[in-house]
Amino acid sequence: MAFSGKKNGVVLKFVELTPAKTFDLDHFKTLLSERTKLVSVVHVSNTLGCINPVSEISRLAHSYGAKVLIDACQSTSHMFIDVQQIDCDWLVSSGHKMSAPTGIGFLYGKKEVLESMPPFLGGGSMIADVFLDYSTYGELPYKFEAGTPAIAEAIALGVAIDYLNSIGMNEIHSYEAELTAYLFQQLDKIPQIKTYGPYPNSQVEGRAALAAFTAGGVHPSDLVTLLDQEGVAIRSGHHCTQPLHYYLGTPATARVSLSFYNTYEEIDVFIKALNNTLDFFHNVSG
Structure with missing residues (x-):
């Protein structure tokens, strides 16, 4: 897909997904040319959970003289990142995803x-x-x-980064991978659930600690409203990726997100509440 920008006349090109709903590197290669000026890509999809091959993306883009911008908002609090190894020109992230206050972020x-x-x-x-x-x-x-500057927020961001580093980013990533595998195992036991994105451990790059899903004919907004009454907080909607939802053919998804402070027991609580909620909708409709 390609569109012309109305303000500056730039041509925007969009990378397709593989059948496994991951970044299609082969299609990306066909979009590059000597006219390519900027490649912008998320490190981790906040909907599909796929971890994009940003080092290879940077290498390919640079071979055509293009600059590379990485949106790392969904990855900086979950895994170790080496900007020199990625070789990106810019990398951005937000503080509140890293246990810091809102209103602060950084640009590398x-x-x-x-x-x-x-x-x-x-x-x-x-x-x-x-x-x-x-x-x-x-x-x-x-x-x-x-x-x-946002002085207080900047100081708090520094403390938050020190806190994450004291735990260890590799340790966080490893633990979250285990939690995510367990989450998908439990979701697989519920027939109505359809998840989006690669399955844990099915891709070389892995996947993030989240699961976007639909539950048959139950609208995600209705689902999360009743889950909230059960004491379980998850998100519903487009997750700032409405064009992706058009591509997936679904008006919205529910999304459960995990972090290093979550536990297996909390996943069990979520699954129990999810089953109770789906039973309620089934009884009402039946």
Whole structure:
């Protein structure tokens, strides 16, 4: 698929999915050309749970002279990330996904790339010299830090990162992989449930600690409303991926997400509540 941007006339091209609902690397290769300027991709899909091969994506994009932006919001709190190994030009993430407060995040960029970029905001602290007809900007990182920064949030983000590192990102990823396998094993026992994305341990890149699913004719919003009354909190809707849901042929999905602080017992509580909720809908409709 390809669309023309209305503002700048850029052509947007979109990578298809494999039958296993993962990033189609072969299709991606067919989209690249010398005219490709930017490749933007999520590290982990917050709906399908697939972990995209970002190192190979970067290598292929760079072979055509394109820059690479990685959205790592769904991965920074769940696994070890080496930006030098990925070789991306930019990587972004949000703090609240990493046990930090809301309103804070970070942008990683290669030094030479950041130095070549103009600032997109103006204000105090990012200026070197001001003249009547032009201004010069400070060195990195001040060039991109206009105005009063979110000081408290930045300090809290640093503490949150220290906390995650004290546990160990590899340990977190390993434990979450075990939890996810158990979650899918339990979901497989419920006939009405259809999950989306690769099955745990079925792909070389693995999958994230979440499961997006539908439950027969029960609308996900109705499902999560009753689960909430059972004391179980999961999400429903498009998960900021409405075009993907069009592609999947479903108006919405329910999504249960796991983290390092969850337990097997909590999964059991969720499965019991899910069965009770589905029984309720079956009895009402029957």
